[in-house]
Amino acid sequence: MVLLTLDHSPGTIAQLSSSLQIPRQVASSTVARLMQFGLVEVRMAPTPVLTTSAVGHAFLRSDRALPERTTDREVGISIVYEKVGQSILRNRDVKTIPLTRLPSSAQAVGFPASDLPETDDTMAGRVASYMARSLRAGEWLRGVQAISSVIEQRYLELNLDDVRNGVFPEGTTDLLVEALKTTIKTGVLPQVSIPPPDSPPSARIAFESDQLIVGAEEHLKAFERLVAAARSDVFLLSTFVAEQADAKGQEHRERIWRALEEAISRGVRCHLFYGTVLDDKAKNAIAMQELSKRLSAVRAAAGFVLVQRDSVRSHVKIAAADDGRGGAAVLFGSCNWLQSPFSSVEMSVELRDNHGAAIGLDVLRSIVSNLASASRSAEVLHFMASDLRRRGSFLAPAAQAVEGSRAELTVVYADDHEQLLRAAAHSAKHRFVCCTNKVGANMVPALFNPAEVAGRRIEDARVYFSRYTGPTKRRHVVKHRERLHDIVELIPSREPQLHAKFLAWDDDDVIISSMNWGSQSGLSGNRLDEIGLHLKGPGLAIALLERFKALLKD
Structure with a gap:
């Protein structure tokens, strides 16, 4: 009724409460929920009033159910990822052996010397794949917390008599089954298989040409706009970090520092990273420490400035933040946000579409998750991207009815x-x-x-x-x-x-x-x-x- 009323008669919270004869607290909380899903917005002219957005207007005519209230359910899980058939198995369903305790009579498929080590990020992906087949009706996986995770190389013990009898742990892939059957026939141990490379993330997104950010001043304005809208988290990845005493472009960089200080004063967490590996004298690490000291002085409470003093070893430049309305924006391109004097021609893309922004957040998470000290930031990025996809999927049919320009993003x-x-x-x-x-x-x-x-x-x-x-x-x-x-x-x-x-x-x-x-x-x-x-x-x-x-x- 709230959405229908605002669609027919835009007004204030007080007017909505009076019209529907409901408490103002109920009207306010309902409107806040609808705004999170982009169904209600504030129209400023001729006077500020609440009304349905274009998406909300189309949604009312789409014959779809309103979003439900959600509650989080935490599930502890321990999994085994085997590399012959890429099976993901529940640890409690199988037996594993430490590498140092392999019986002398056992035959084992070893780990390849060239094998890339598993990380919290890659194992979180394995957990997501496993959980996808075990969720309850109506549930969706919001994220994976890996703060207390332990990754260990072990041998998976498989009894060939069980294989002959067709007894396999739940989750065993056909590839592993065939490899074990071949071993029984030939007596030759199976080989570790190389999984095919993942396809590059892609999506069809809402995109206008004004989301191409061109020029130094446009980058400063885009950054200030992005950070000013944030209410929970801001993320910055810059190849280099300027010293506080660096005079070149200092006036422009002060706009970056002030935007971050204002965000922290509102209670926004700032996650800061740098990417260069050419830092023999720890110049960028020292500059990051100086910046951390300056930003931390804004707010006495701990936890609002999450600075990484080790490099993520990437040349990528990203600025990202929530938009204060349940969405997010991500800036990708050439700009070194923490070092640039903003005197050169820069070029970036601003992703505002939920699916596009989720892809951007996932890329940033993959880069920063290589740092063990960044596990908190990686977890926040994971949850933000998951929420964006959930929200984007919910709004997709209605949003498509009012969409403007679209683009294929890869x-x-x-x-x-x-x-x-x-x-x-x-x-x-x-x-x-x-x-x-x-x-x-x-x-x-x-x-x-x-x-x-x-x-x-x-x-x-x-x-x-x-x-x-x-x-x-x-x-x-x-x-x-x-x-x-x-x-x-x-x-x-x-x-x-x-x-x-x-x-x-x-x-x-x-x-x-x-x-x-x-x-x-x-x-x-x-x-x-x-x-x-x-x-x-x-x-x-x-x-x-x-x-x-x-x-x-x-």
């Missing part, structure tokens, strides 16, 4: 960049534009050669850059400019400096990344070292390039 891991760049060079029909901060030793095979492939087929092939790195000098690039004359435009920009990293082709495809296309190569051994976001939507490449060129003209 995460691009470090080692996927080169393949996508080459694919774009071969498939582009009339435009291929790449921007990199630096060009270096691998610029020819990594960037210039694919651009040449595009330039020999289409008229518009461009590469923008600002800096030379490593052994590469200006004269080296000049030779390639002469060689590629009338094929590819190699465009240096000293002023303004370009810190943006993007690829745009044709009218609809853009990749906003943290990777310098002309000086770095993504490594399969560390897929999270660089991250890009591929967005395909009507006119996105056109909109991005128009705003980018406007900054160059200025």
Whole structure:
């Protein structure tokens, strides 16, 4: 009745309470719940009133049930993940043996020397897979707490007589069953199998061209807006951290520090990370400690400033926060939020759609979970992403009825960049534009050669850059400019400096990344070292390039 009333007659809490003859506390709590799901909003003009949002208006006509109140149910669980068939088994259903207590008569399949160690993050994924088949009707998995988790390598003991009789623990995969049956026939132990790589996360999301953040000032405004809206958590991952005494760009960085201080004063937790591994003198760790001291002075209560002084070993740059209304926003791109002087051209993507923001939070969690000291932050990210997906699934049909522009979002891991760049060079029909901060030793095979492939087929092939790195000098690039004359435009920009990293082709495809296309190569051994976001939507490449060129003209 509350939603119907506000849809028919927008008003205040007092007016709603009087109209329905219910206590004001009931009206207020019901409205707060509906606002969490995006069904009710505040309309400011001509006077502030509560009313149904566009989603809420469509929802009333969708013949769907309202969201139910939820309660959390904690379940303690201990699982075994075996690596021959990738089975996930309940620990209580099987017998395991410590590596040092293997009987002399036993035959064992050992752990491969090249095997990557399991982490809290990977095991949380195993738990989620196991729990998916054991939830009660109407339940959903909100998250996995791994604060007290212990990960240990052990042998899983399996009796071959049980295998012959078809007796297997619940959760045994067909792959393990077949491997054991083959062992019985041949007497040869099975081999550890390599699971196929996970497909890059992707989703169709609501996305407008104004969510492409272009330029230093736009990044400052986007950051201030994101942090000002937060009511619970803000997350920042920056490759570098500036010292408090660093005068370069200090005026602009003060806007970053003040936004964080104001958030902490409201009781918002700030989770801060840095990513560089080039920190021999612990310069960034010391700068992070200085920042922690400054922010901690804002509020005496402990627990609001969660600073990591060890690197997460990633070049990715992310700013994320809840939006104070049950949603979240995530900024991905080129900006070093804790170090930038905000004088160069930056490029980022702002994800506001629930499914898109959840993907962004998951990527950040995967990066920071490598630090044992970041388990609290990783847990919060897990729960936030899970809640966003739940909320997004609930609202999906109604939201689609009023949706604006949509885009296909796909995460691009470090080692996927080169393949996508080459694919774009071969498939582009009339435009291929790449921007990199630096060009270096691998610029020819990594960037210039694919651009040449595009330039020999289409008229518009461009590469923008600002800096030379490593052994590469200006004269080296000049030779390639002469060689590629009338094929590819190699465009240096000293002023303004370009810190943006993007690829745009044709009218609809853009990749906003943290990777310098002309000086770095993504490594399969560390897929999270660089991250890009591929967005395909009507006119996105056109909109991005128009705003980018406007900054160059200025």
